[in-house]
Amino acid sequence: MEQFLVYFYENKEMIFIITLSIFLGLEVISNVPSVLHTPLMSGANAISGVIIIGGIILLGSTDLTKFSLNMVLGILAVIFATLNVVGGFVVTDRMLEMFKKKKK
Amino acid sequence: MIVMNTTLHDLGINSGDVYLLMSYLLAAIFFVVGLKLMSHPETARKGNFYAAGGMGLAMVTTLFLYRTPAGHTIPTLNVIVILAAIAVGSVLGVVIARKIKMTAMPQLVSFFNATGGAASALVALMEYSNPANESAVVTLLGLVIGTIAFSGSMIAYGKLDGKVGDIFAKWTTWFNLFLLALIAGLMIYMLAFPHDMATGTKLSYILLVLALIYGVMFVMPIGGADMPVVISLLNSLTGIAAAMAGFIYNNQAMILGGIFVGSAGGILTLLMCKAMNRSLLNVIIGAFGGGGAGVNKEHGAVKEISLSDAAVLLAYSQKVVIVPGYGLAVAQAQFVANELVQLLESKGVEVKFAIHPVAGRMPGHMNVLLAEADVPYTKLVEMDDINPDMPNTDVTIVVGANDVVNPAALDDPSSPIYGMPIIHAHESKNIIVMKRGMGKGYAGIENFLFFNDKTRMLFGNAKDTLQKLVSEIKEL
Numbered sequence: 001m002e003q004f005l006v007y008f009y010e011n012k013e014m015i016f017i018i019t020l021s022i023f024l025g026l027e028v029i030s031n032v033p034s035v036l037h038t039p040l041m042s043g044a045n046a047i048s049g050v051i052i053i054g055g056i057i058l059l060g061s062t063d064l065t066k067f068s069l070n071m072v073l074g075i076l077a078v079i080f081a082t083l084n085v086v087g088g089f090v091v092t093d094r095m096l097e098m099f100k101k102k103k104k
Numbered sequence: 105m106i107v108m109n110t111t112l113h114d115l116g117i118n119s120g121d122v123y124l125l126m127s128y129l130l131a132a133i134f135f136v137v138g139l140k141l142m143s144h145p146e147t148a149r150k151g152n153f154y155a156a157g158g159m160g161l162a163m164v165t166t167l168f169l170y171r172t173p174a175g176h177t178i179p180t181l182n183v184i185v186i187l188a189a190i191a192v193g194s195v196l197g198v199v200i201a202r203k204i205k206m207t208a209m210p211q212l213v214s215f216f217n218a219t220g221g222a223a224s225a226l227v228a229l230m231e232y233s234n235p236a237n238e239s240a241v242v243t244l245l246g247l248v249i250g251t252i253a254f255s256g257s258m259i260a261y262g263k264l265d266g267k268v269g270d271i272f273a274k275w276t277t278w279f280n281l282f283l284l285a286l287i288a289g290l291m292i293y294m295l296a297f298p299h300d301m302a303t304g305t306k307l308s309y310i311l312l313v314l315a316l317i318y319g320v321m322f323v324m325p326i327g328g329a330d331m332p333v334v335i336s337l338l339n340s341l342t343g344i345a346a347a348m349a350g351f352i353y354n355n356q357a358m359i360l361g362g363i364f365v366g367s368a369g370g371i372l373t374l375l376m377c378k379a380m381n382r383s384l385l386n387v388i389i390g391a392f393g394g395g396g397a398g399v400n401k402e403h404g405a406v407k408e409i410s411l412s413d414a415a416v417l418l419a420y421s422q423k424v425v426i427v428p429g430y431g432l433a434v435a436q437a438q439f440v441a442n443e444l445v446q447l448l449e450s451k452g453v454e455v456k457f458a459i460h461p462v463a464g465r466m467p468g469h470m471n472v473l474l475a476e477a478d479v480p481y482t483k484l485v486e487m488d489d490i491n492p493d494m495p496n497t498d499v500t501i502v503v504g505a506n507d508v509v510n511p512a513a514l515d516d517p518s519s520p521i522y523g524m525p526i527i528h529a530h531e532s533k534n535i536i537v538m539k540r541g542m543g544k545g546y547a548g549i550e551n552f553l554f555f556n557d558k559t560r561m562l563f564g565n566a567k568d569t570l571q572k573l574v575s576e577i578k579e580l
Binding site for chain 1: 135136138139140142143144145148149151152153155156159162163166167170172178179181182183185186189190192193194196197198200201202204209210212213216217219220222223224226227229230231250335336339342343345346347349350351352353355356357358359360361362363364365366367368369370371372375376461468469471472475476486
């Protein structure tokens with residue numbers, strides 16, 4: 001118990017951010033018409049590519065002057081994450097473009 | 105007490121560090137506002153741009169302002185390599201996203217989700233063998249969750265693309281529970297007992313393989329009809345995996361974005377389950393369909409209708425409702441369907457589309473397909489809004505839909521789909537069902553709507569049939 005209390009205290013900001021982000025996610029999505037479920041899922045999917053930041057940090061801290069497994073995996077991670085982000089946003093835009101066209 | 109004359113130098117940081125943090129805050133705001141705008145048709149496209157802008161901002165500032173724990177920014181060589189990798193990923197992403205057919209949209213989302221999961225898993229895998237990383241718990245969680253999201257999404261992609269079939273046996277549930285216990289056990293072992301770096305790296309690879317297998321086995325037994333729920337769930341997992349990686353770097357943009365998407369994906373998953381009146385646990389453990397006791401019931405013969413009769417019936421109706429299903433999508437019949445609508449409207453008929461929440465292969469998938477064919481979204485009416493109106497409808501045309509209009513869901517407790525909300529097509533005055541043949545729907549069960557006295561069948565490919573129907577009506 002003591003340990004848990006210490007952990008909570010030391011990470012209080014993070015715990016607040018996480019809890020409120022969860023509610024934010026619930027709140028933003030719960031009033032969505034089902035018309036938009038697919039584009040929204042696709043858009044959320046693109047945002048989950050935020051791991052690209054992790055990829056940049058990782059590859060940015062890797063020694064690239066000599067060949068290593070980490071170098072290969074790091075480059076792969078950045079390529080994959082970019083696919084998720086760019087592909088995700090482009091495909092979402094393609095879906096939404098169709099809704100737009102409608103309104104003459 | 106606030107000391108106003110503290111300098112950045114006293115805190116051991118420089119102005120770039122603060123700008124980086126500010127850009128993350130801005131990116132997080134863009135994510136939230138973007139997703140919020142995306143929840144309304146009018147502003148949806150703008151919302152997507154906002155979210156993309158937030159991501160672009162966070163990427164650029166990280167690239168140029170991030171400082172390693174040693175205190176220097178990313179070296180030029182690394183910046184070049186990173187930009188090259190981003191360029192490769194962007195070109196691939198744009199080409200794939202632009203070339204894909206609209207009907208293949210669900211598997212594409214699943215594929216992009218898989219790449220995100222893979223990236224999270226790779227980052228976690230490398231960070232685990234980094235001696236400077238002290239957050240072992242989140243690293244392992246990120247590795248396991250990211251890997252499951254990757255392999256699960258790839259199987260979901262394969263299933264939707266028709267490359268992977270359903271495999272279900274009683275043992276899969278037990279096997280999966282065993283696998284999950286094994287993964288949890290190994291994680292606890294890795295965290296609780298100290299071991300040297302070499303052993304740790306080996307163990308992390310074993311964990312990776314176990315999680316890969318689990319992702320495959322988790323999605324494998326789930327029926328194709330439930331794939332939307334699974335994709336949404338895996339989408340949520342990718343977000344959580346990204347957040348876990350965010351904890352490793354104590355990176356607010358990743359944590360906020362990841363958790364936010366994780367919870368949004370979670371609620372979307374539950375909304376979909378609710379639309380099918382099933383619990384998430386039921387989707388994951390119980391395979392859909394397979395035929396219950398209701399299959400062998402007595403039923404009469406189906407009655408066909410000629411194209412000319414159908415044309416007359418439609419042209420002289422007041423109210424027509426079209427119930428589109430996946431059959432319409434695969435036949436690429438959404439354009440002809442719109443032609444039919446415009447033709448009927450020119451004859452003074454009121455036409456609406458009734459959209460079941462799980463029509464197509466993903467919630468809202470049908471809306472996207474119809475929007476592609478220029479159907480105004482005001483014509484798309486959701487199930488709950490159109491059902492009260494069904495008894496006043498003169499003709500309901502069911503195009504390539506099956507389970508979503510099966511009355512067994514309302515009155516046959518032995519049916520596997522009992523309890524799923526349906527569009528009350530059987531309450532309208534006439535029903536025309538367009539179908540390729542007497543095959544069963546996705547859930548593999550008989551549909552008694554087809555044997556209803558008011559129902560007439562029009563057999564054939566949805567696109568051809570609609571095309572012929574349009575020319576018949578034109579000749580009236």
